[in-house]
Amino acid sequence: MKVAASSLRKGAVVDMEGRLYVVLTAENIHPGKGTPVTxxxxxxxxxxxxxxxxWRTTEQVERAFVDDRDYNFLYNDGEGYHFMNPENFDQVVVPEDVVGDNASWLQDGMTCILSLHEGVPIAMQLPSRVTFEIAETEPAVKNQTASSSYKPAILTNGARVMVPPYIAAGTRIVILTEDGTYIERAKD
Incomplete structure (x- = not known):
C-alpha cells in the first residue's frame, strides 16, 4: 500500500526493495526555501x-501490511519476552532487539501493541505513561525551590529518573515511556 512519506510515524513498517524496515524516528523538515522533506x-x-x-513529503512510499494487536506482557526469560493475546490466549515470544530500550518500562500484565508481519513480531508500542514506585532518592533539602531543580531517583525496576525535590522514597510516580521523564505523582 502506497502512502505519502509525510504520513509515516514511529513504529510504521516500510517495504523498500523487498526488505522490511521499522521507523525509529520520523521528522518533517520545512526549510524556508525549497521543498519540504521527511x-x-x-x-x-x-x-x-x-x-x-x-524523501520529499509528497513522494509515495510502500508501507508493508502489518497486523497491530493488543498483547499482555507475561514474563522475560532466555528465549525473549513472552506476550499473550487476551482474545484467544495465543502466546508470542518477542526477541530482545525488538523490545530494545522499552524493556525497563514493562510490567506484569501490561497491555502493549505488537506489530506482527506474517506472524513474526517486528515492533512494539508501549502505553504512553506508566506508574512506578521510587525505591530510593536523596532527602529533600530545606529552602530548595521546586520549580528549578530536580534530584536523581531510582525506581523499583532499577531505572534512574530525575524528580522534583519534594518527592520521597516510596512515592508512586507517573513516567512518560517515550523518554523516561517524570510527569506527576500517581493519583492512586
Whole structure:
C-alpha cells in the first residue's frame, strides 16, 4: 500500500526493495526555501542495521501490511519476552532487539501493541505513561525551590529518573515511556 512519506510515524513498517524496515524516528523538515522533506531513521528488521532515508513529503512510499494487536506482557526469560493475546490466549515470544530500550518500562500484565508481519513480531508500542514506585532518592533539602531543580531517583525496576525535590522514597510516580521523564505523582 502506497502512502505519502509525510504520513509515516514511529513504529510504521516500510517495504523498500523487498526488505522490511521499522521507523525509529520520523521528522518533517520545512526549510524556508525549497521543498519540504521527511527524514526517517529506520532499522532493517532482518538484521537490525540502522539506515537513514530522506524523501520529499509528497513522494509515495510502500508501507508493508502489518497486523497491530493488543498483547499482555507475561514474563522475560532466555528465549525473549513472552506476550499473550487476551482474545484467544495465543502466546508470542518477542526477541530482545525488538523490545530494545522499552524493556525497563514493562510490567506484569501490561497491555502493549505488537506489530506482527506474517506472524513474526517486528515492533512494539508501549502505553504512553506508566506508574512506578521510587525505591530510593536523596532527602529533600530545606529552602530548595521546586520549580528549578530536580534530584536523581531510582525506581523499583532499577531505572534512574530525575524528580522534583519534594518527592520521597516510596512515592508512586507517573513516567512518560517515550523518554523516561517524570510527569506527576500517581493519583492512586
Amino acid at each position: 527524514q526517517l531513521n529506520m532499522r532493517r528488521i532482518s538484521d537490525g542495521v540502522k539506515v537513514s532515508e530522506r
